[in-house]
Amino acid sequence: xxxxxxxxxxxxxxxxxxxxALSAVPSxxxxxxxxxxxxFAAFAGSHRAWVENLLLAECAHRPMVAWSRSDSPPLVVQxxxxxxxxxxxxxxxxYRQREGDRGHAxxxxxxxxxxxxxxxxxxxxxxxxxxxxxxxxxxxxxxxLRTRVDRRARPTVWARSLEWLLLWGRQLRxxxxxxxLALAGEHPTVRQAxxxxxRSPVLGVQLRAAGLQAAMKSARPLEDRLLDIVSASVDDRRxxxxxxxxxxxxxxxxxxxxxxxxxxxxRRAVADFAGSIGDLGAAEEEHLTATLLAGxxxxxxxxxxxxxxxxxxxxxxxVGHRTVTKKEERTNGADIGVVVxxxxxxxxxxxxxxxxQVKKSTALTPGRGRTGREDTWTVKRRQLHDLxxxxxxxxxxxxxxxxxxxxxxxxxxxxVEGAAALPSSKQFTVGHTAVRHTAVxxxxxxxxxxxxxxxxxxxxxxxxxxxxxxxxxxxxFALTIDVVLEPGEG
Numbered sequence: 001x002x003x004x005x006x007x008x009x010x011x012x013x014x015x016x017x018x019x020x021a022l023s024a025v026p027s028x029x030x031x032x033x034x035x036x037x038x039x040f041a042a043f044a045g046s047h048r049a050w051v052e053n054l055l056l057a058e059c060a061h062r063p064m065v066a067w068s069r070s071d072s073p074p075l076v077v078q079x080x081x082x083x084x085x086x087x088x089x090x091x092x093x094x095y096r097q098r099e100g101d102r103g104h105a106x107x108x109x110x111x112x113x114x115x116x117x118x119x120x121x122x123x124x125x126x127x128x129x130x131x132x133x134x135x136x137x138x139x140x141x142x143x144x145l146r147t148r149v150d151r152r153a154r155p156t157v158w159a160r161s162l163e164w165l166l167l168w169g170r171q172l173r174x175x176x177x178x179x180x181l182a183l184a185g186e187h188p189t190v191r192q193a194x195x196x197x198x199r200s201p202v203l204g205v206q207l208r209a210a211g212l213q214a215a216m217k218s219a220r221p222l223e224d225r226l227l228d229i230v231s232a233s234v235d236d237r238r239x240x241x242x243x244x245x246x247x248x249x250x251x252x253x254x255x256x257x258x259x260x261x262x263x264x265x266x267r268r269a270v271a272d273f274a275g276s277i278g279d280l281g282a283a284e285e286e287h288l289t290a291t292l293l294a295g296x297x298x299x300x301x302x303x304x305x306x307x308x309x310x311x312x313x314x315x316x317x318x319v320g321h322r323t324v325t326k327k328e329e330r331t332n333g334a335d336i337g338v339v340v341x342x343x344x345x346x347x348x349x350x351x352x353x354x355x356x357q358v359k360k361s362t363a364l365t366p367g368r369g370r371t372g373r374e375d376t377w378t379v380k381r382r383q384l385h386d387l388x389x390x391x392x393x394x395x396x397x398x399x400x401x402x403x404x405x406x407x408x409x410x411x412x413x414x415x416v417e418g419a420a421a422l423p424s425s426k427q428f429t430v431g432h433t434a435v436r437h438t439a440v441x442x443x444x445x446x447x448x449x450x451x452x453x454x455x456x457x458x459x460x461x462x463x464x465x466x467x468x469x470x471x472x473x474x475x476x477f478a479l480t481i482d483v484v485l486e487p488g489e490g
Contacts, residue, residue, distance in 0.1 A: 018043045022054055052163070053201050086119040087164055090127025097132065123161060126152040134171045146175070153179050155186075159193035166197055166208040177212065184216055191216065251451040252348065259447060265299035266443040274403025277364070286476060288399060289335050289358045293477055296446075300481070318482040334387055334394075337466035337475035340450050342483045352456035353466030354449060355387050355394040355475065357410070363401030375400045375432040379413055381421065388414060390465040393455040395445065398435065406439035450481050 044051045129152060133145040158165070158179065169176035183190040194216065197209035253259050273292045280288055300319040336356035342348050361375040377398050387394040387410050394410040413430065421428035449455040456462070468474045 013042075015043050015046065019047070019050070022051075086121075086123035087127050087161060089119050089124040090129075091131050093124065093128040094131030094135075097128070098135070120157070120160075122152065122154065122157045126157055127161070127164075130165075130168075130172060130175075133175070134168065149175065149179075153183065155183050155189050158183055159187075159189045162190075162193040162197050162209075163200060163202070163205050166205045167202070169208055176208070177215075180212055181215055184212070251447055252453065253451050259451070261303055262300075262447050262451060263443040265303055266296065266446045267441070269295040269299045270403075270405050270442045273405070277399075277401075277403030280403075282364070285335070285358055285360050288360055289397075289477060292358075292397075292399075292405070293336070293479060297479075318484060320480045334383075334390075334465070334475040336397075336477045336479055337468055338449065338456070338479045338481065339463065339466050340456060340481045340483065344484075350453070350458060351463065352453065352458045353391070353463040354456040355391050355462075355465060356397055357383065357387060357394070358397045358399065360399040361401045364399070376429050377431075378427050378429050379417070380427045381417060382426065384410060384413055384417065391457055391462045393457065395455075397442075398439070400432070405442050406435060407442060407445040408435050408439045412438045451483060 126149065129145055129148045133142065133149060136142045136145055162176075162180065165172070165176040165180070180190060180194065184194060194209050194212050197205050198213055200206045200209065249256055249259055251259055253262075269292070272295050276291070280291060283291075297319045334355040335358040337353065338356065339351065339353045342350045342352075359377040359379065361377055363375050375398075377396075379396070392411065396408045396410060396413060398406040398408055400406065412435070416430055416434055417428055445455075466475070466478075468478050
């Protein structure tokens, strides 16, 4: 241990000795208290702020309630007896409630006798509950402890120990932020405490206080600010995926912003396709399918740049498509095979596939675009059955005379066939009235397929058909969609 210039060894009664020793090796407090507990207590009383700041810095990375089985309690309790006695009493009470008198019996029996009567009991009670909460694993018990903390979190009590609260905020699941913001909105005492902590020499305390100051200056509603801060803390810069505190969503993306971009991309692609249907109406279904797919690929390829502009981090989509060769066309049994490859390291990994058949309305006739007739579509029965043999969630994209696209389950068309088709016929016709209640727009279908996982199959039979490697059903177009969370994007 280093000593002051006036002494060759540490003299506990010399305040300069104590400062020099502790500045060099903060943990030497154990030796100082052993040499002369009363002398050190006098030093701590005269230099309370200095001792507390040193204690905060020393305990910044220590567990809040991890008492070892040695002869002495944690350093934080020993120091707090001199610097912040109510914190020491609270932590000791929490330990005693959890462990009884096993280990540290001398300390936990003598400490209340020595200082209990002189501390602020409200503050001691608060820190007892906080210590219990930090070590609680049962969610039901945790809820009860949060309620107790809520009752004890009075403005003056909270403000007096805000440095300690900010120090252990992560162990308290960011309860320090939520309660401080709520109290600061109405009580100047808490706002002043935040300003005091922002000047703390302890970096962890200083930075969390600066974050609180920024949140307090925001004009947004308190609920929104609390959600932002707490969710950011729990998500830990979104490395936790899916989002633990994200509002419930309909896909595993767990992000309404990102889901909105996916749905918007599908909607824009169909709108662009519909806008050109006057020129395309005379084209064969194969050309219409290629045009629609090209629009979808274009919109989804632009998604990564859109997510950056909208500040929506998370998984992004990579989309590609190809047309099969003439040799492969002889075994075509579907128009589009979709393969979705999902890779979120440590969370999700799956490859799934599905089949799509595209049909244009009879309202589209060569050379005339839309004729004014009602939409009807002709469905080949063998083709329908072949789709369902490979995928129970296969769908038909029905192109209307307006250029809009309806997505209808192949199973539903099979149900219509079973009731209306003649046994000897090779095909049957469905009208808009028959499908209008079952059909969904493309902007609903694609998210359900790609990031909802409600559709498609991971079976080898379905994947082979979708990839065009099956023996019988090979699609005219192969659509590949990669949903990827790259390392470092979380």
